[in-house]
Amino acid sequence: MVEPTASLSTLNRADGSASYKCPATGYDVLGSVNAPIELPARRDALKPEDATIEVFVKPGNTTAGVGERYVEGILRSVLTEVVLGRERGYPRRGVVITLAIVGGGSVERGDSYLTVLPALLHTSLLALLSASVPLAMTFSSALLGVTKSGDIVRDPSAADAKAASSLHVLAFSSKGHLLLNESEGCFDFDTWELIRERAVSICRGAAVSGTGEDVAMGERSNDARLDGFVRETVEDRLHVDYAWKIESN
Amino acid sequence: MAQKSTFGPREAPTLGSPSRALFGKMLKEAQLSVAERDFILEALRENVRLDGRGPDQFRSLNLSFGNEYGHVKLQVGKTSIVVRISAEVTKPRDDRPFDGLFNINLELSAMGSPAWENGRSNDLEAYVTHVLDSVIRRSNALDTESLCILKGVSCWSIRADVHVLDYDGNLTDAACIAIMTGLRHFRRPDAVVRDGQVIVYGVEERVPVALNITHNPLSVTFNAFNEGNNIIVDATRKEEQASEGELVIGINNGGDVCFLSKFSGAPLDAMEVVTKSNVALEKVKEINTKVDKIMQVDLARRAKLGMADESRAENDR
Numbered sequence: 001m002v003e004p005t006a007s008l009s010t011l012n013r014a015d016g017s018a019s020y021k022c023p024a025t026g027y028d029v030l031g032s033v034n035a036p037i038e039l040p041a042r043r044d045a046l047k048p049e050d051a052t053i054e055v056f057v058k059p060g061n062t063t064a065g066v067g068e069r070y071v072e073g074i075l076r077s078v079l080t081e082v083v084l085g086r087e088r089g090y091p092r093r094g095v096v097i098t099l100a101i102v103g104g105g106s107v108e109r110g111d112s113y114l115t116v117l118p119a120l121l122h123t124s125l126l127a128l129l130s131a132s133v134p135l136a137m138t139f140s141s142a143l144l145g146v147t148k149s150g151d152i153v154r155d156p157s158a159a160d161a162k163a164a165s166s167l168h169v170l171a172f173s174s175k176g177h178l179l180l181n182e183s184e185g186c187f188d189f190d191t192w193e194l195i196r197e198r199a200v201s202i203c204r205g206a207a208v209s210g211t212g213e214d215v216a217m218g219e220r221s222n223d224a225r226l227d228g229f230v231r232e233t234v235e236d237r238l239h240v241d242y243a244w245k246i247e248s249n
Numbered sequence: 250m251a252q253k254s255t256f257g258p259r260e261a262p263t264l265g266s267p268s269r270a271l272f273g274k275m276l277k278e279a280q281l282s283v284a285e286r287d288f289i290l291e292a293l294r295e296n297v298r299l300d301g302r303g304p305d306q307f308r309s310l311n312l313s314f315g316n317e318y319g320h321v322k323l324q325v326g327k328t329s330i331v332v333r334i335s336a337e338v339t340k341p342r343d344d345r346p347f348d349g350l351f352n353i354n355l356e357l358s359a360m361g362s363p364a365w366e367n368g369r370s371n372d373l374e375a376y377v378t379h380v381l382d383s384v385i386r387r388s389n390a391l392d393t394e395s396l397c398i399l400k401g402v403s404c405w406s407i408r409a410d411v412h413v414l415d416y417d418g419n420l421t422d423a424a425c426i427a428i429m430t431g432l433r434h435f436r437r438p439d440a441v442v443r444d445g446q447v448i449v450y451g452v453e454e455r456v457p458v459a460l461n462i463t464h465n466p467l468s469v470t471f472n473a474f475n476e477g478n479n480i481i482v483d484a485t486r487k488e489e490q491a492s493e494g495e496l497v498i499g500i501n502n503g504g505d506v507c508f509l510s511k512f513s514g515a516p517l518d519a520m521e522v523v524t525k526s527n528v529a530l531e532k533v534k535e536i537n538t539k540v541d542k543i544m545q546v547d548l549a550r551r552a553k554l555g556m557a558d559e560s561r562a563e564n565d566r
Contacts (some may be wrong), residue, residue, distance in 0.1 A: 056367035
């Protein structure tokens with residue numbers, strides 16, 4: 001499995017930014033976060049003690065439509081749980097997350113948007129980290145497809161995703177809790193249980209997978225874990241940012 | 250609306266209408282301080298710019314290409330843009346059955362500047378879209394008639410999407426360069442008509458074809474300072490904010506002016522317009538040569554990767 005690549009703070013104007021490239025699905029996503037930002041209209045009246053999270057997904061070569069609105073809704077609900085909107089300086093302010101799909105294929109009208117969802121989730125997390133927005137936890141997310149013959153494939157390509165009988169996106173928090181479960185297509189509970197075990201081993205490694213002893217032999221090593229990938233990206237960035245301090249010690 | 254009737258006839262319509270009040274305040278770029286503005290103006294009086302450039306000097310141009318054709322990343326100083334060109338087969342417009350479609354799509358998002366709001370257009374967006382439309386689309390830089398596949402039935406629709414990643418002034422010129430480069434770099438799938446049926450060949454089946462570009466117009470924006478005494482090209486965001494007016498000239502390599510506008514700001518001497526169009530021509534030639542060189546390198550690299558035919562396609566006409 002080819003690991004995704006990412007870099008933090010690539011943009012000048014935004015408070016925080018991240019670029020993320022997933023070689024398996026081919027998507028290249030650029031994310032920016034502006035926070036805390038004053039909201040132009042009075043959108044804070046409903047939740048005076050919390051920050052407002054705004055997510056905007058910009059497709060690469062089409063105008064944003066229902067697919068983008070749908071995925072924005074999913075992202076907003078996940079990220080609202082993750083961002084600590086009650087920290088000092090955040091209530092009644094906005095956290096504006098902009099995600100642009102700048103490379104790779106585009107999601108055709110009518111195709112499933114789940115294929116991009118993990119890339120969008122990872123990009124927004126990295127951008128939030130880059131903007132130093134207080135977070136309750138980090139997370140990692142995996143896309144799994146079930147083929148007609150019942151095999152579970154990780155990160156199916158656009159063509160595979162179209163042919164798959166069901167698609168699943170699962171996200172796990174850094175504490176191991178299931179944070180997001182989006183599924184599309186036909187499947188039964190047993191399949192879903194297999195999917196969950198596979199996703200846990202992809203995101204969190206085998207250490208926490210519990211019962212799943214016979215699944216996912218490939219993802220056992222610690223460095224292939226996705227939450228490890230998020231951690232390493234941030235570590236690398238910190239190493240560069242604090243070079244002055246590390247050097248002087 | 251029901252509320253309005255209770256105000257009676259004395260309510261003046263000009264006094265903050267209720268719909269206006271609903272929108273609330275708009276986000277704005279941080280303003281220049283008085284000291285900063287004076288510093289820029291005073292320095293320009295002595296012919297010095299903040300970044301040490303000459304008045305007719307562009308910032309460094311950094312151009313690169315993505316994996317697909319027509320995917321351009323352009324950096325002009327700290328202004329950074331990604332342009333993606335895409336093509337699809339559609340039905341031509343009823344009044345122009347021989348013409349294909351070409352659209353430039355620019356949507357400013359909060360990524361480029363915190364002052365831009367997602368999903369809501371602002372003045373800059375409308376302005377830049379207008380200039381790009383005039384310079385590239387209406388000057389017929391892309392020959393839309395060559396996009397026709399079958400009269401009145403099907404044609405290519407070419408779409409240029411501009412993503413502004415970082416905004417530090419001179420969006421128009423940067424977007425112009427990026428779109429023109431993208432159009433020249435792009436290859437569309439081959440399509441033929443057989444027995445009244447349109448067949449579109451995949452990229453693997455047939456060599457994709459380059460678009461028919463008639464000329465290479467670019468816009469050059471001039472900003473005026475100190476009652477028109479200092480006129481500079483490629484202003485940064487701070488210089489734009491301190492500027493008293495601007496002049497946009499769209500011109501191609503042959504020296505044909507296809508767009509000239511003086512939208513607002515302080516008046517400018519007529520002679521300046523003439524001299525500045527000469528400067529613009531010089532700049533456009535310079536930029537086009539630079540872009541050509543980088544594009545040739547990229548196409549040569551693609552040729553090495555076993556796509557020799559595709560890179561040659563542009564000069565086959």
